[in-house]
Amino acid sequence: MDQETVRTICYLARLEIDENKSEKIQKDLETIIDLIGSLQTIDTSDVEPLYSPLEMTALMHEDIEKSDNKKEKFLENAAASNEDYFLVPRVVE
């Protein structure tokens, strides 16, 4: 892992790291990657991944409308809103 990789991951995760912390972060990530890299020694050929402890079919919802709109409360939690919308910086010039 190099500084370039760290920068790319940071961008993908939409995170910004202080320049002076960047090396420490790189070192931390390397340590953790080393830890999880130790799994490579385990033979997993023909082993199906286990994505959830419950291997059951997820429940689905019927196509029947159920409204629990709380528009006012949703908008109240936003840092910026008007009576209808969540407000963000201008996207289209």
Next chain:
Amino acid sequence: MSIQFKSIADLREMLDDKSISASELIQESLELAKKYKELNCFVTMNEEFSVKKANAIDVNKKTSSRLSGIPLAQKDLFCTEGLRTTCSSKILSNFIPPYTATAVKKLEDAGSITIGKTNMDEFAMGSSNETSFFGNVHNPWKKGYVPGGSSGGSAAAVAAGIVPAATGTDTGGSIRQPAAHCGITGLKPTYGRISRWGMIAFASSLDQAGPLARTAEDCAILLNTMSGHDAKDTTSLNSNVPDFLENINQPIDGLKIGLIKEFNLSDLDSQVQARFEESKKAYEKLGAQFIEVSLPNISASVPTYYSIAPAECSSNLSRFDGVRFGHRAESTDDLNDLYIKSRSEGFGDEVKRRILIGTYALSAGYYDAYYKKAQQVRRLIKNDFDNAFQSVDALMTPTSPNTAFKFGSKGTQNPVELYLEDLFTISSNLAGLPAISIPHGQVNSLPVGLQLIGNFLREDQLLNAAHIFQKNSDYHLAKPNLGDF
């Protein structure tokens, strides 16, 4: 008579024989919370509403439920309608949920009273409660020592006797390890037993809510209420919920307990090891048999977890963008800049580290090597458990390799050092199995926990084995000296 350190069962009796009213009980619980403010267990108190609800219970006089009028504390990652829910993060420091988590709603519908929301590691990522935006929680047993984490505030509030029980969540040991470090009982149920609706997700395939209490009996009372199918959680189990309270107090004659060969206990602190040997003898005396079992892949649990959990976390936490809720950075150039600045200001270092690891593990080119590989190893670990449970009813390990440690003494140089705290607890999350931690004595005046891992849906066996142990010992009755607080 003080209500401090009383169990739910004790308090129920006091309420029923009218030696205390619900209002007096809640008032006292709230006062204890204030008295021990320095412990820093609580992020937000729910005083006004608690008092109102207690008064209503006193007026109504109907006590149909065991939990009616009982004060509880909720970990601050359960959404509570109208009551601030922060996940101990700056990014949610102003979030007022418009709905209540199913687990909490069930407890409240049964008459219990949420007196406050407890401190925790930020987004449940940590094993020492030191990653909280709202500061460290002290271990009630020793000032300046960690309570464990991530449900550290819940564990400390119960250990200090402020509330008889609290809710927690456990993704890699976050109920059991703080329960062990604070000398109380904590249960992580089977994955899917308790609804995850309203629980702010960290790692969705590992997260599970559960109770922390003074006794196994009280854990059974809470589990009875919290369990059950919920259509709002598509991974909620649709199986019968037995009466866990009814089922405790069965003899454990012939109970087969497995000891995991791969966990070399001689590496542990000799006194932690000695406690373990003693409890083994105690169980033998009660009629249990011990069998050594091999789980060849269990030592891969920690690296497996630290690949899966950050991957799921990076995805779950991408919703925090400063637009619809949570902290928003000021003066941003454009929408993308708003996302980046809000997230960078809002998340703490450990959360950022895990998001970055997860993003890396899921990125093109690394997915197979890290994420998929870990899920394959996860199946091997689950298969190991399945094999072990062919010959035993439960597995026994220490909950944690050591006792509580000093603030700042672990993981500051190397984060992996702190990850090893979860050595004994992580595997049951990977396999979705229930596990309980019970106090079994002290080392250097700090509590030590004993863990029992059960087979799928066999919380009844765990609670029973724990209850029988507690009936025949008094470790769970030990109280911290709170003179320093």
Next chain:
Amino acid sequence: MSWETVIGLETHVQLSTKTKLFSRASTAFGASPNTNVNLIDCGLPGVLPSVNKEAFYKAIRFGMAVGAQINQTSILLDLEWLLVQRLIKLQYLTEKITFTLISQRVIKLLKWIYQLL
């Protein structure tokens, strides 16, 4: 050097369901902004989406109509993940639920869509 032309086609078709893919909020047109939005659509912390059964059947029917292979098992990992791909593109996850069709199937597909309309 000889090249073979392979054209991939990604189609987005609005399904005639009453509710959304991951929640039971209405898909009706014309309501005021942020009205047909519930806790799940708002992506609030702690919510868990569920898949619309009708949409699921329609997806299978569509797959069968164009002669695509229907996976017996589809792993959505956690459904929450699908909500949040705006920020971090988890391409691996979407691949599992996206039909990619090669040129031989395109005509069949267009005919079928035409019939639907």
